[in-house]
Amino acid sequence: MQVIILPTPNDVAQYAANSVVDVVTENTNSILGLATGSTPIALYDELVSRCRAGLLSFKNTKTFNLDEYIGISECHEQSYRAFMNRHLFNLVDINSANTYVPLADSLDPEVLARNAKAYESEIERSGGIDLQILGIGVNGHIGFNEPTSSFASRTRIKTLSKSTVEANKRFFTKGEFQPHLAITMGIGTILESRAILLMATGKGKAQAVKDMIEGPLTSMCPASVLQQHKKSIVILDEEAASLLSLKEYYLWCEEKRQQLHEGNLL
Numbered sequence: 394m395q396v397i398i399l400p401t402p403n404d405v406a407q408y409a410a411n412s413v414v415d416v417v418t419e420n421t422n423s424i425l426g427l428a429t430g431s432t433p434i435a436l437y438d439e440l441v442s443r444c445r446a447g448l449l450s451f452k453n454t455k456t457f458n459l460d461e462y463i464g465i466s467e468c469h470e471q472s473y474r475a476f477m478n479r480h481l482f483n484l485v486d487i488n489s490a491n492t493y494v495p496l497a498d499s500l501d502p503e504v505l506a507r508n509a510k511a512y513e514s515e516i517e518r519s520g521g522i523d524l525q526i527l528g529i530g531v532n533g534h535i536g537f538n539e540p541t542s543s544f545a546s547r548t549r550i551k552t553l554s555k556s557t558v559e560a561n562k563r564f565f566t567k568g569e570f571q572p573h574l575a576i577t578m579g580i581g582t583i584l585e586s587r588a589i590l591l592m593a594t595g596k597g598k599a600q601a602v603k604d605m606i607e608g609p610l611t612s613m614c615p616a617s618v619l620q621q622h623k624k625s626i627v628i629l630d631e632e633a634a635s636l637l638s639l640k641e642y643y644l645w646c647e648e649k650r651q652q653l654h655e656g657n658l659l
């Protein structure tokens with residue numbers, strides 16, 4: 394796991410944008426895994442600006458989102474499909490037919506299970522995800538893989554934890570139905586991505602970040618599984634990194650990596 398600590402959330406977004414640009418320009422048919430939540434919004438804003446400036450094109454890119462709520466329609470402004478359309482898909486040159494978000498617009502468990510299975514098949518048919526973007530929940534969840542999710546899990550229906558429902562309450566108006574279920578890529582599915590980039594910003598994420606990087610490998614902190622991935626990069630701002638015991642070491646590692654890269658080590 395590579396841990397990169399940067400001064401501000403904007404630096405985190407810039408770093409993540411550079412990584413996405415590298416993947417998309419190296420292979421114009423690349424497959425991206427995308428996340429929702431407030432953290433990646435600054436990344437999407439940056440990608441939109443670069444695309445509008447002609448520095449980047451998503452013409453042949455395919456995307457797979459991590460998750461979608463069950464119980465609200467795709468047209469609901471809090472659906473993850475609507476979120477992605479609003480923050481990225483409608484603002485860049487991507488072909489909307491190449492943007493996949495789990496289909497969760499049914500209340501029939503059999504239909505939902507079939508949709509989840511079909512999502513897995515579609516990822517596989519596409520050749521797998523080149524770069525998966527992740528955020529992290531305050532309880533260490535990734536996608537909607539809540540604590541105790543199996544590390545071998547595949548795309549499936551998942552019940553949200555009370556703390557996740559609470560954290561996402563701010564997006565729904567008072568008295569409005571708020572989903573307690575979602576379809577999410579499984580942890581096993583996420584781990585098959587060729588590279589993973591997790592972004593975390595703000596003090597509220599500091600404990601989850603510490604558990605993910607320095608805690609034991611445990612399903613109580615689903616993000617800790619990234620310790621086992623061969624190419625996982627965690628990009629943090631100072632606040633999110635504030636509880637790390639080995640913070641100085643991670644900064645030192647980046648300095649050495651940079652010096653080696655620039656032929657400047659001796």
Ligand SMILES: N[C@@H]1[C@@H](O)[C@H](O)[C@@H](COP(=O)(O)O)O[C@@H]1O
Nearest residue numbers: 428430431432528529530536537
């Ligand atoms: N399913 C999403 C996650 O993918 C996201 O990482 C998390 C944190 O969101 P935020 O970035 O708003 O803290 O929110 C939701 O639960």
